[in-house]
Amino acid sequence: MWFLLIANFFSVPHNGTSSVRNGKDTSRTSAGKTAGSIERSTLLRVACDKGMFTCRYDLIRRENEKHTLSLLHSRRLFPYGQRRVVAYAGMMYDADGKPRIGEMISRLEDLGVSCYSYLIDSHSREELSALPEFCELASRAGIEVWVVLVPPTEEPPLSPRSKDGVRYPPYGLDYLQWAKEISRISRKHHNLTLLMIDDFLYNTDLFTHNYVKGVYTNLKRENRNLLFGVTIYDDQLGARREIQPYLPYVDAVEWGYQHNARISPNYGISAASLASDIKHFVNMFPNALLIPCLYFTPHSSWSREATPSYLEEAMSIAYRQTGVVLVFRTPFRNTVHYELVKKFCKQHLSVHRR
Secondary structure: OOOOOOOOOOEEEEOOOOOEEOOEEOOEOOOOOEHHHOOOOEEEEEEEOOEEEEEEEOOEEEEOOOOEEEEOOOOOOOOOOOOEEEEEOOOOEOOOOOEOHHHHHHHHHHHOOOEEEEEEOOOHHHHHHHHHHHHHHHHHOOOEEEEEEOOHHHOOOOOOOOOOOOOOOOOOOOHHHHHHHHHHHHHHOOOEEEEEEOOHHHHOOOOOHHHHHHHHHHHHHHOOOOEEEEEEEHHHOOOHHHHHHHHHHOOEEEEEOOOOOOOOOOOOOOOOOHHHHHHHHHHHOOOOEEEEEEEOOOOOOOOOOOOHHHHHHHHHHHHHHHOEEEEEOOOOOOOHHHHHHHHHHHHHOHHHOO
């Protein structure tokens, strides 16, 4: 059995019965208050080889060369503390659309990442069906799993295999049902810790305040420990007014750094602006897990490859200031990007492994 011992932490063994009952933590603090009454605390479940534990942690303060950031992050300690290198998507598929999950797990293990962002997209029915097995294999490998849903603007084309005319089966654009089902899966697979919705602010016609509140409620009703997050972009830094109504329902925020080449002419060359961008996002989302998304490959708004020196600089800044690096997308073996990520994980994550 292993334990993570930090000042102000305590753990309560979980042997099939949690100390959290009826939505409230029955354990007491030194002040005699329940955990539910402490704003700067979050209940987490920590996996180890002897079972599950419920823990509390308080406000984290971290200093770096340029900023002192007060971070209250709804973070899970599974199993590498508060540090994560996340590989995004990159799944391979059989001819019938079934994900090659064993092959993916092997690749992630060799790469050395601590978390995988599981995209449900063009093979959505098969991807959802394979999710429990993927989580099980990932758990054995010590890998955390995040699930990403595409929004209406990214809804995939109708599959030739579709029998019901739904473009994003099985639930289409019913994110209330998606949240309920994925949260249900997370109750059994505790390494599934976060549900994300991509391109959030581009889809507020559907994602109104009340609709997102419903998604959040459905998710927490099934598993109050599962986190809910959204993806936005660095060109939306000024959208504080639009974001404000959603803050109570957002546990995590991913943003694509230098997503728009038109406003970031040095994209893929210099990451000098990343530190200040992180500071802005901390101010916008003071209580959220912050996830800097770094583009290792070109996409719709990028036409050129990022340089190795840029990627090394960006990974270092993101990891130092937030403890999280999201690699877009999972690189293939025997590539420069693969070796960069593998080296970074070996240098930075190995000290957090069991």
